[in-house]
Every structure is written in structure tokens, then in C-alpha cells.
Amino acid sequence: MITHALSPVHTRLASFSSLRAATTTTLQMSAAPPRHIVVIGAGIQGTSVAYQLHKRSASFPPHSSITILESQAVASAASGKGGGFMARSWGNGVTTGLHELGFDMYEELCAELNVQSYRKLPVLSVAPGRPPSNKGNQQSVKERNPSLSDVIPDWLDGSVGRISPLGLGEDTAQVTxxxxxxxxxxxxxxxxxxDGGLSFKLVMGTCTGIDYEEGDGSKxxxxxxxxxxDKEHTLEASDVIVSAGPWSCKAEHWFENSVQLPMEGVKSTSIVWKPPLDHEGKLKxxxxxxxxxxxDERFGTxxxxxxxxxxTVYICGIGGSDYxxxxxxxxxxxxxxxxxxxxxxxxxxxxFHAMSNxxxxxxxxxxxxxxxxxxxxDALPYMGTVPGYSGAYINAGHNxxxxxxxxxxxxxxxxLVLDGECACLDLNPFDPARFTTSSKRGGRGRKKGSLSVGEQW
Known part of the structure; x- marks a missing residue:
């Protein structure tokens, strides 16, 4: 094979072409109008969108901004009260990519952000049990399940039935x-x-509507x-991303009914136990x-x-949810x-007391x-553009x-916002405009693939 080295002249020309291309891109960015992106909702979804936009600050023209608009407080709803469980291989069909990418990103982001509550951990399926009839010859939970004794927690020392693994910590994790x-x-x-770089701010207030200009067949x-x-205000915006959890369905009115976002809020109770103390009063x-x-039919849980x-120990799946x-x-x-x-x-x-003495x-x-x-x-999220609008997006309904x-x-x-398309996931199944009217309910609970394993009601 014959190879040809570039002459010094060709080398200088190649370098000049690269410099000219980079200079052209910089000039184009400098000439572009600033983008002012408003994310509605400061829960984990809205904040994640803002953070990923912020990480790409070099993609913004000068003097651009990102604003999160929040009506209550940061992480005031489910993001401040959820369990934080994740499982890489529990996706099914169109949600597989969300499970896998989300799981992989958490490990990287929690290290980047110094999040102390992230860790991988094993997961067990535990059937309810009944008190043994012969208390004088009672084996411990670990003794009855020797193959799982390394992952059965010491506090699981009450009455339980069959135990089997759902994950041993390779693809299951948690975060607060x-x-x-x-x-x-x-x-x-x-x-x-x-000076002139991307700025960020959090604004407290309740969204009441969207302003737009007509032109080129879209708003x-x-x-x-x-x-x-009690005062009216307006945030300048070139783009708006609605990510306000169950209340994102308010956007139907903000966008003048150009998109319908049927939503059901599943309202559930959860509890958190204090860390246990030993006989000396120290934390165990x-x-x-x-x-x-x-x-467990005895308690409806x-x-x-x-x-x-x-x-602490967080517990959900308590049952009796309201819709x-x-x-x-x-x-x-x-x-x-x-x-x-x-x-x-x-x-x-x-x-819980029945399970843990x-x-x-x-x-x-x-x-x-x-x-x-x-x-x-259909129990799938709304992720994508709002029809008839330029610069309007929905990211909500993630069950x-x-x-x-x-x-x-x-x-x-x-x-999607910065490049005009999504490369990391296929968003087609999550089109915000996929409904007009529907009363059909999808699956509400947590699943491992197609197997129901978590709270179903």
C-alpha cells in the first residue's frame, strides 16, 4: 500500500480550513439571537431537563438563559417524597431505553454531583407469612433461606413467607x-x-399562560x-418545556387546546422509619x-x-390510593x-411490624x-413537541x-430542544399529541419487564 504524506503547504491549508470552519461556527453562534428557555416545574424531571441543557452551555448563543418556574418549592411533590428505586433491566418494549439509559446516567451523575444517597443494592421478593404454630422450634428467616442469607437483612426477622431474588445489586440501585x-x-x-455566557435562575410563581407570535404556519x-x-409577571421565552408532574395537564389550556393531555393522579401514602437504636442508644x-x-390481605398492603x-427506611405500596x-x-x-x-x-x-420484630x-x-x-x-410519558407551536415541549406523565x-x-x-431531534432515545411512542379523548386506563404499577412486582393501586 502506498501512502502519501501531506506537504507543508497542504498541511497549512488543512489547518486553515479547520480554523475557518471553527471561526464560521463561532460567528454564526455570535450572530444568532439568544435563547431563553423556561422549564415549568422544579421536580426531578424538570430539574433534570434544565441540568442537561445547562451541561451543553457551549451550544447556546451569547446572553442565553435557562429559567425554572416553580409554584411551590424545589422537589415539593413526588420528587421529595418518592422512594428513588431504579432497575436497569426492568423495562419492557418502548420503556427499555429509558430504564437502561437512566440507570447508567445515575451512576455517572451522582459521582459528578457528589450525591451521597446513591448506591446499588440487592432486591428481594418477599411473600407475607403467618406466625409459626410451634414457636419453640422456630428457624430464623436466614436459616430457612440459606442460599440468600448474605442478602437477607438482619431486620427481616419476623413472619414472612417465600423469599426469592429480584436483583442482586448489579442492575438495581437507589437514590434519595x-x-x-x-x-x-x-x-x-x-x-x-x-460575561455573555449562559445564565440560570429559579423563579417562584404559578404559570398562567403562554405568549406567542403567529408566523410561518406555527406559533x-x-x-x-x-x-x-398576587401580581402578574411575564418571563421572556424562546422555548418552554412543561414538566410539572400530574399538573402538566394544565398545559391543555395554556396551548389553547391544541394538545390534549389526559392524566390521572395516583395519590398514595408513604412512611419513613427513623434509624434504629441499639441497647446503648446509638444508631445501628x-x-x-x-x-x-x-x-397481604390482612392489611391491604x-x-x-x-x-x-x-x-432510615422508606415504605410505600401501602394501598388505598386515590385517583x-x-x-x-x-x-x-x-x-x-x-x-x-x-x-x-x-x-x-x-x-411492617409483622415482618420485622x-x-x-x-x-x-x-x-x-x-x-x-x-x-x-396508556401509562407512558408525554415527551416531545406541542403541535402547532415552535419552541413548545412537554415532558410529563412518567408514572x-x-x-x-x-x-x-x-x-x-x-x-430535542437544542438539536431539533433526539439521538439517545426513540420518542415516537411518547408523542404528547397521541390522544384526543380516552378513558382507558393503563397499568399503574411497577413492573420487572411484564411481571407486576410493585404497588399496583
Whole structure:
């Protein structure tokens, strides 16, 4: 094979061509008008979108900005009250990419952001049990399951039935979502912004509408209207991304009914146990194993149990959920206050006490709360553009996997906004315009592939 080295003249010409191309790109960016992107919602989804946009600051023209508009507080709803469980291989069909990309990104982002609550952990399926008839010859849970003794937690020392592994920690993990949101927010807030560089801010207020200009067959976004302290305000905007959880269905009115976003809010109670104490009153460590428990007819529960690195234990799957209609969500139902159900707290406590003598004897509740997960009729998220508008996007309705998918959704929406298309995922199944009217309900619960394993109601 004959090779030809470039002559010095050709080398200089190649270098000059590269420099000219780079200079042309820089000039084009400098000449482009600034982009002012407004993300509605400061939960884990909205903040993830803003963070992934912020990480691509070099893609913005000078004097551009990213603003998050939030009506309550950062991570005030499900993002501040969710369990934070993720599973790489539990996707099914169109959600496979969301599971895999989200899981992989979490490991990278949590290291980047110094998130302390992220860790991989094993997961067990646990059937409810009954008290043994012969208490004098009772084997421990570990003795009855010797092949799983290394991952069965010490606090699982009560009455349980069959135990089997759902994951041994290679593709299952957890994070405390509120910490993840706050770390992303802090990074954007504290980023050094040189003169003319990309700026970021958080604005507290309630969105009331979208401003636009007509032209070229579409409506171009120009602003986002909101109220704060009983006064009307407008944020300048070239782009708007609605990512307000179950209340994102309000966008039907903001976009003058050009898109219909049927949504059901599944309002569920959850509880958090304090770290246990030993006989000297010191904090005991809590084994890092999550549990997905079968339905316990005695209490009407289907517990999901997540021990956290700080020693607390988060429990959901308590049952008795309420289903909030689209029209009620559009009227801000449970936006500012989302109370738990006392009877479900009692049921969950009883179910957990039956499983764990440790917590039955020495456990103490720390937090009792409730939140909503957003569920479209087909249980798939809305991710994409709003028809008839230029610069308008929806990223909402992620059901019970919204926390696990958040990094992937953030990257996908950032690519769509900045590049005009998404390269990391196929967003076609999540088209926000796929519904006109529908009353069909999809699956509400957590699944491993097509197998129901988590809270189903």
C-alpha cells in the first residue's frame, strides 16, 4: 500500500480550513439571537431537563438563559417524597431505553454531583407469612433461606413467607430523589457565568399562560406568564418545556387546546422509619436490601421497603390510593397540600411490624406523607413537541418510574430542544399529541419487564 504524506503547504491549508470552519461556527453562534428557555416545574424531571441543557452551555448563543418556574418549592411533590428505586433491566418494549439509559446516567451523575444517597443494592421478593404454630422450634428467616442469607437483612426477622431474588445489586440501585434534585440545582446556581455566557435562575410563581407570535404556519413562543405575590409577571421565552408532574395537564389550556393531555393522579401514602437504636442508644446500621412484598390481605398492603444510607427506611405500596381526575388536576387539586391517609399508615405499620420484630419492638416513625404520581391512559410519558407551536415541549406523565428515568428524559429533551431531534432515545411512542379523548386506563404499577412486582393501586 502506498501512502502519501501531506506537504507543508497542504498541511497549512488543512489547518486553515479547520480554523475557518471553527471561526464560521463561532460567528454564526455570535450572530444568532439568544435563547431563553423556561422549564415549568422544579421536580426531578424538570430539574433534570434544565441540568442537561445547562451541561451543553457551549451550544447556546451569547446572553442565553435557562429559567425554572416553580409554584411551590424545589422537589415539593413526588420528587421529595418518592422512594428513588431504579432497575436497569426492568423495562419492557418502548420503556427499555429509558430504564437502561437512566440507570447508567445515575451512576455517572451522582459521582459528578457528589450525591451521597446513591448506591446499588440487592432486591428481594418477599411473600407475607403467618406466625409459626410451634414457636419453640422456630428457624430464623436466614436459616430457612440459606442460599440468600448474605442478602437477607438482619431486620427481616419476623413472619414472612417465600423469599426469592429480584436483583442482586448489579442492575438495581437507589437514590434519595430530593438530594439529587438539590445537588443539580446547586450546581446550576453556583456555575460561574462569564460575561455573555449562559445564565440560570429559579423563579417562584404559578404559570398562567403562554405568549406567542403567529408566523410561518406555527406559533412561536415569546413568553411565559405567571403570578407571584398576587401580581402578574411575564418571563421572556424562546422555548418552554412543561414538566410539572400530574399538573402538566394544565398545559391543555395554556396551548389553547391544541394538545390534549389526559392524566390521572395516583395519590398514595408513604412512611419513613427513623434509624434504629441499639441497647446503648446509638444508631445501628441498616442492611442495604430492598424488599418488594406480595399482597397481604390482612392489611391491604403490597409493601415496597427501601432502607437508605442514612439509616432510615422508606415504605410505600401501602394501598388505598386515590385517583385524581384530569379536571381536578387542572384545578390544582392537592398541589399545595397532599395529606396522607391515617388508616393506611396504621395498615403499613402493622404489615411492617409483622415482618420485622426489630421494628415492632424498637421502631419509631419519622415521616408520614403522601404524594401523587402522574399516569396517562396508556401509562407512558408525554415527551416531545406541542403541535402547532415552535419552541413548545412537554415532558410529563412518567408514572411510577419518573425518578428512575429522570436523567434519560433530561438528556432526551435537551437533545430535542437544542438539536431539533433526539439521538439517545426513540420518542415516537411518547408523542404528547397521541390522544384526543380516552378513558382507558393503563397499568399503574411497577413492573420487572411484564411481571407486576410493585404497588399496583
Amino acid at each position: 430523589p430530593k438530594e439529587f434534585v438539590e445537588k443539580m440545582m446547586d450546581r446550576m446556581m453556583n456555575a460561574n457565568c462569564s 412561536s413562543i415569546t413568553g411565559v406568564r405567571y403570578t407571584a405575590n 446500621s441498616v442492611d442495604a436490601t430492598a424488599l418488594f412484598c406480595g399482597e 403490597h409493601l415496597e421497603v427501601y432502607p437508605r444510607p442514612d439509616g 385524581i381526575s384530569t379536571s381536578d388536576l387542572q384545578s390544582s387539586a392537592f398541589l399545595s397540600s397532599c395529606p396522607p391517609k391515617p388508616d393506611r399508615v396504621t395498615a403499613a405499620t402493622s404489615a 426489630t421494628y415492632a419492638q424498637k421502631g419509631e416513625l419519622q415521616t408520614v406523607q403522601a404524594c401523587m404520581r402522574p399516569c396517562p391512559p 411510577c418510574w419518573g425518578i428512575a428515568w429522570a436523567p434519560a428524559c433530561g438528556r432526551a429533551m435537551a437533545e
